[in-house]
Amino acid sequence: MTWRGNKATAGIILAVALIIAYAAAQSFLVMAQDDVIVKGPGVSEIRMLGEYFSGLKNTAGDTEIYILRGPKPGGRALVLGGTHPNEPSGYMSAILLIENARPQVGELWVIPQSNLTGFTHNDAQEASPQGFTIPTSWGERYFRYGSRATNPINQWPDPDIYIHASSGQRLSGSEVRNLNRAFPGRADGNLTEKIALGITELICQENIDLTIDLHEASPEYPVINAIVAHERAMPMAASVAMNLQLDGINIGLEPSPANLRGLTHRELGDHTDTLAILMETANPSQGRLRGRTDEALALTGKDDGYVKAAQLGRLFVPYDEGGHPLEERVGRHLTSINEFFIVYAEMYPESPVTVEGIPLLWDIEKNGLGAYLLQPK
Template sequence: MRNPSSHNIRGIVFLLVIAALCAIASREFLSARKDEPLYPSSTLKTTKRLSDYFAGIRNTRADTPVYIFEGREPGGTMLVLGGTHPNEVAGFLTTYLLVENVSVSRGRLLVIPRANHSAFTTTEPGEAQPAQFEIKTAGGMRAFRCGGRFTNPLDQWPDPEVYLHFPSGQQLSGAETRNMNRAYPGRASGDFTERAANAITALVRAEKVDLVIDLHESSPEYPVINAIVAHERAMDMAALANLSLQSEGLNFALEPSPQNFHGLTHRELGDA
């Protein structure tokens, strides 16, 4: 007859091993909630929170820093968004470079490097996407997180079968309800992603932003690639920007923002 105490010891050891493995795995998951440090340039005037413009996202993962740079001379106000889709690395890395290196002499520059802050805390299932990547810099090796295209389901769930955009009523697949670039202009009483989009729309209005640039990256098979998509009110400026790129050997297409495709920054913030 077996000693009952031996069963207890094996059970306790088994539970301790499982607890240790869970603790090791949880460190990686919890690290995704910690933002990498950024080191703003000398023309930084102040740093605000997105919740300063809409209190409905305060104390949630939708809240995120807003870096405000100001030149000595008066001028226009530009907002640059990165991290609308945190799996598009070039988009948010560009805003990191802006925050750390920009020199503003005239007007104001507002930068939100992590527009969909929640999406930085998740990844793309089934895409073999690395959790992070490293870049060697003059100051040493720096690690950056890869995020997901959609808001973390821990912050917004479940997805509806059909996503109805507010206020147009446009119908999209259910998962698009967590796509920030389908949620604009947002709404104060909406779901998590809509409230985050509403906060950015409120910022645009409160700060009297003249120009918004939303930075993205696309996979090779995507139909709109190497392109500037512009609202009709910004088409002249977009054309000048495109000519400037072409003069440096960078060939981009200039695409008009579709008037009947709602929820995107270039349509809804242009209409705001």
């Protein structure tokens, strides 16, 4: 076999490379299509995060804030979804709140896609699905499955080392695009830091009393099925965890580590008056032990590798053939949020937040997620 090349073969090979690049680009650009989020009955207003920090306006980081106002005045709660767009129970819970929740007292603010640019790409070598489809009685809804981090198209190159601005903490360079390492944010910082600042500013300017940031973690990670609370929020979180245990929902409680900087539960608690909470559910589609990675894994959480790992005692959550379906993970988040509102109203009766219509774990497990997704007009 001869491998002799010349200018003609160079031209042909380059042409083939161009065609492949074009086709690949088409498949990447699919991720630029916005998700459809339907205004539910409780939504009074939609604002943009850029209204709170002008440096975000007209950038890929500016994202929608849904405001649900109750008829009676009270406190203000903020729910953050999509801080990590590869953790679907977080943003799906936020979307279900937008489409179903009806505050009676106080206000519920929801940012469903906190790091919007993270929804526009996937991490190299993670082989994530680009999205998933939820069946409903009237058809299907499609949602993107993004990346943990800001899209490099919007923030590149990464430094060799990411130095957290206000603490000097050093992390590996790619963490510079991790929104949950960028708080409280910086006006003259990178896009991720600007998004973080926008959220911090929103909390300060609107006097948000309670902030809940929704996440998922891989099942081999110690902080999972857990509430992480800033010290000021600890008494409230302890009550919530106890009530959830009584309801049969097994949930852990962790204090926000003082030396781990840039995270919502640490910086929002330190830099604003809000009570800062972060919650985690178990998502095998972001873990290192998972088998085949596809849409089904993101939706069902069924994975033989994790069943095996559980038998080996390597996991921090129970794991069997039933997996951890998205319904269960969203249900856990929403039930916990509901419990937070109840306990918050008891502990802070001068500024309660009372919300009806939140789908709870048992509702979602019975009816499916699709039952709580509205039909776009």
